[in-house]
Amino acid sequence: MIPYATIEEASLALGRNLTTLETLWFDYSATKSDYYLYCHNILFLFLIFSLVPLPLVFVELARSASGWFDRYKIQPKGKNSFSDMFRCYRDVMKMFILVVGPLQLVSYPSIQMIEIRSGLPLPSFGEIAAQLVVYFLVEDYTNYWVHRFFHSKWGYEKIHHIHHEYTAPIGYAAPYAHWAEVLLLGVPTFLGPAIAPGHMITFWLWIALRQIEAIETHSGYDFPWTLTKFIPFYGGAEYHDYHHYVGGQSQSNFASVFTYCDYIYGTDKGYRFQKKLLQQMTGIRSGLPLPSLMEIVAQLVVYFLIEDYTNYWIHRWLHCKWGYEKIHRVHHEYTSPIGYASPYAHWAEVLLLGIPTFLGPAIAPGHIMTFWLWISLRQMEAIETHSGYDLPWTLTKLVPFYGGAEYHDYHHYVGGKSQSNFASVFTYCDYIYGTDKFIRTINL
Incomplete structure (x- = not known):
């Protein structure tokens, strides 16, 4: 039971006004x-x-x-x-x-x-x-x-x-x-x-x-x-x-x-x-019937989530001492990235990062049209992330947990010593595993 007789008493105890939800909760539960x-x-x-x-x-x-x-x-x-x-x-x-x-x-x-x-x-x-x-x-x-x-x-x-x-x-x-x-x-x-x-x-x-x-x-x-x-x-x-x-x-x-x-x-x-x-x-099919719009959307969401999670860990490995010096440093030649820098990388990195891209369709195979769309969208997203511009219409403004150009730009700006912002598409892995602390501190 709430130990306050009135809303004013509760506000005084908390040192602030109650929120709307807290007021509703007080009104409902105070006498129960x-x-x-x-x-x-x-x-x-x-x-x-x-x-x-x-x-x-x-x-x-x-x-x-x-x-x-x-x-x-x-x-x-x-x-x-x-x-x-x-x-x-x-x-x-x-x-x-x-x-x-x-x-x-x-x-x-x-x-x-x-x-x-x-x-x-x-x-x-x-x-x-x-x-x-x-x-x-x-x-x-x-x-x-x-x-x-x-x-x-x-x-x-x-x-x-x-x-x-x-x-x-x-x-x-x-x-x-x-x-x-x-x-x-x-x-x-x-x-x-x-x-x-x-x-x-x-x-x-x-x-x-x-x-x-x-x-x-x-x-x-x-x-x-x-x-x-x-x-x-x-x-x-x-x-x-x-x-x-x-x-x-x-x-x-x-x-x-x-x-x-x-x-x-x-x-x-x-x-x-x-x-x-x-x-x-079954595998990836190319015949009829074509997948429904809902099926395509659902599979694309799965592909993005799987790619994002596995890419995160490969990217972290690429920032270990050996991985960076032998492979990943090529991609980081651009400290202020541009769109064309998105696929600019060592051949071994291209092969390694192909695994997360292919993993989603391997786990949940769909139609060849869905596969085409997935490959296209993934590369366009990577180019946008490396654009170097935070434009008003970017997906960051519309999609929760989407990283985007500003988020990834910080990773390139810090460079080889970066242990932050490894996200491929979404930022939840960085948040969960604490590899976005630096940029969150800056934003604060």
């Missing part, structure tokens, strides 16, 4: 206990479990009627009737009433213990985003090992087999599980906030986003706008669908959100073999 605020999660979970999968029900029914959505259905032979989906929802609500709801009601002391706060000031958007990233990573890693336990002989036969009744999952199947599984998987969900406790609003948002992500992962559809197309190492519906398709004997694709644990511990080999086989059968 922390326990009451915590119990909002019961309402949020009920609404998420009930409403978020609902569009997928209409998609499934429309697919049965017209077949139009078959192109996005991961297991097109699997069909779910309205009665099947309603039965799943009914069983989920039983679990919600008997387990999830009561658990929320009695678990408040744990929230007090880890000191989730509900007062002022509200967390900044940056703080919320950082904590959510931590929560997702902690949950993902611990969930992976709990999930692997569920696929032991005892764990599967006694607990996890219920969740696997749906070999072609639907959205409502995300929370469909044995009561013991619901309790055990609550531990990874709670562990992040326990390690890095934040504000009650962040906690609400975390619980909501985690459940929405689980529903999307169990949707059974791989739409062009799914997060798999935009976030590296995100599993998504197609990845998790393989786990359900294989069933109880599955020792693959245990990932909760991201796929890195499966990759590190070798539990995605079956899935990768299947993907490799399909890629060999």
